[in-house]
Amino acid sequence: MTDCPLCDEQGGTILWQDAFCRVILVDEPDYPGFLRVILSAHIKEMTDLPAADQMALMRVVWAAEAALRKVMAPDKINLASLGNVVPHLHWHVIPRFAGDPHFPNPVWATRLRDTPHAAPADLASLLTAALENSLNGVATPRLSADPALRKR
Amino acid sequence: MTDCPLCDEQGGTILWQDAFCRVILVDEPDYPGFLRVILSAHIKEMTDLPAADQMALMRVVWAAEAALRKVMAPDKINLASLGNVVPHLHWHVIPRFAGDPHFPNPVWATRLRDTPHAAPADLASLLTAALENSLNGVATPRLSADPALRKR
Numbered sequence: 534m535t536d537c538p539l540c541d542e543q544g545g546t547i548l549w550q551d552a553f554c555r556v557i558l559v560d561e562p563d564y565p566g567f568l569r570v571i572l573s574a575h576i577k578e579m580t581d582l583p584a585a586d587q588m589a590l591m592r593v594v595w596a597a598e599a600a601l602r603k604v605m606a607p608d609k610i611n612l613a614s615l616g617n618v619v620p621h622l623h624w625h626v627i628p629r630f631a632g633d634p635h636f637p638n639p640v641w642a643t644r645l646r647d648t649p650h651a652a653p654a655d656l657a658s659l660l661t662a663a664l665e666n667s668l669n670g671v672a673t674p675r676l677s678a679d680p681a682l683r684k685r
Numbered sequence: 686m687t688d689c690p691l692c693d694e695q696g697g698t699i700l701w702q703d704a705f706c707r708v709i710l711v712d713e714p715d716y717p718g719f720l721r722v723i724l725s726a727h728i729k730e731m732t733d734l735p736a737a738d739q740m741a742l743m744r745v746v747w748a749a750e751a752a753l754r755k756v757m758a759p760d761k762i763n764l765a766s767l768g769n770v771v772p773h774l775h776w777h778v779i780p781r782f783a784g785d786p787h788f789p790n791p792v793w794a795t796r797l798r799d800t801p802h803a804a805p806a807d808l809a810s811l812l813t814a815a816l817e818n819s820l821n822g823v824a825t826p827r828l829s830a831d832p833a834l835r836k837r
Contacts, residue, residue, distance in 0.1 A: 578762050580750045587747060588740055595739060598732045609772060610730050613765035617781055617789035620761060629769055637769035641791040 539621040540575050546657060549664040554590060556597055556664055558657055563634045563644075564627055565652035566605050566660070568597045572622040579614065579622065590622070593668065597626040600663035605652065611639065691773040692727050698809060701816040705738075706745055708816055710809055715786045715796075716779055717804035718757050718812070720749045724774040731766065731774065742774070745820065749778040752815035757804065763791065 534541055545557030552573060559567040570593050572582075579587055598610045607628035614624050629636055630650040638645065653659060686693055697709035704725060711719040722745050731739055750762045759780035766776050781788055782802040790797065805811060 578750065578754070579764065580747050580754060580762075587743070591739070591743055595732050598730065602730070602732060609767075609769050610732075611765070611767045611769070612731065613763070613767070613791075615761075615763045615765070615791055617761050617763070617791070639765075639767055639769070639791065639793040641794040 535575075537575055537619065537621050539571055539619055539623060544569060544571055544623075548657060548661045549668060551668075553586075554593055556593065558660065563649050564640065565649060565656060566601055566607075566628045568601065568626040568660070570594050570597055570624040570626060575621050577616065577620045577622065582622075590624070594624045594626060596664055596667040597624075599667060600660050601626065601628045603663050604656065604659045605650075607650075608636075613639075687727075689727055689771065689773050691723055691771055691775060696721060696723055696775075700809060700813045701820060703820075706742060708745065708749055710812065715801050716792065717801060717808060718753055718759075718780040720753065720778040720812070722746050722749055722776040722778060727773050729768065729772045729774065734774075742776070746776045746778060748816055748819040749776075751819060752812050753778065753780045755815050756808065756811045757802075759802075760788075765791075 538544065543557060545559045547555050548558050549556040554570055554572050557569050557571060559569055561567045570590065572590060576582060582590070594612065598612070601607060601610060605628045608631050609629040611627040611629050612624060614622065616622065627640055632648055633650050634644050634646055634648060635642060690696065695709060697711045699707050700710050701708040706722055706724050709721050709723060711721055713719045722742065724742060728734060734742070746764065750764070753759060753762060757780045760783050761781040763779040763781050764776060766774065768774065779792055784800055785802050786796050786798055786800060787794060
């Protein structure tokens with residue numbers, strides 16, 4: 534055990550992963566389809582990563598965005614890397630719909646209504662298929678293979 | 686005039702720009718150093734951009750992050766591309782400090798205190814110098830040179 538929940542736990546249902554990062558489906562009733570892309574290594578800021586790894590992580594973020602657009606056709610995608618509470622690089626990839634609980638506010642702002650957007654029953658498998666379609670075969674950066682970069 | 690404020694207005698004090706995008710200093714008393722990286726073209730989602738332009742825009746976002754880290758040494762950088770209100774690609778790059786008005790909440794969540802972090806009087810010129818140092822000489826993608834991609 535470490536003091537970092539993203540080093541110790543999966544953080545949700547894993548839809549896709551390799552040694553470098555994982556894409557998880559967050560259990561958030563207000564936002565079915567809320568994904569997080571979590572770097573395997575315990576690193577705090579994007580500018581702490583080498584350029585090739587910055588781009589590799591963003592390619593997975595764009596794949597998550599594309600999967601959500603394909604499967605859910607949201608009105609907008611919200612992307613954020615905050616990490617004030619858990620300073621271990623992770624990207625929120627959130628499908629937003631006009632009329633969802635906070636729209637047009639950010640999901641962290643005032644909640645306006647009780648109307649989560651409906652999602653297909655097989656959402657996880659549809660998103661996994663879309664992620665595999667765009668990501669499998671992409672080379673894995675070496676960074677996360679270095680165990681020294683995992684928090685102990 | 687269009688119906689898009691980021692097509693019609695600068696959106697703040699321009700610290701750096703080329704034909705592809707601009708970096709502006711937001712007038713936000715709670716967050717001195719709050720930067721936005723705004724794409725010139727009126728495009729909604731990152732996955733609407735060609736891969737080379739996705740990466741070009743993120744290189745400017747990383748440069749903004751690096752400039753803030755160099756000049757202000759924040760405790761955390763927050764990055765977000767939301768666009769629910771203004772669906773024209775722009776990245777928020779926000780220096781966060783333990784004890785700032787919302788920390789550790791996102792800046793869009795509940796405000797906790799009246800203590801903006803102090804910033805140097807010459808903040809804009811320091812950030813501009815840092816941006817120029819990392820960005821000048823970087824090739825400009827062709828995208829924004831196409832006037833058809835600007836909203837009319």
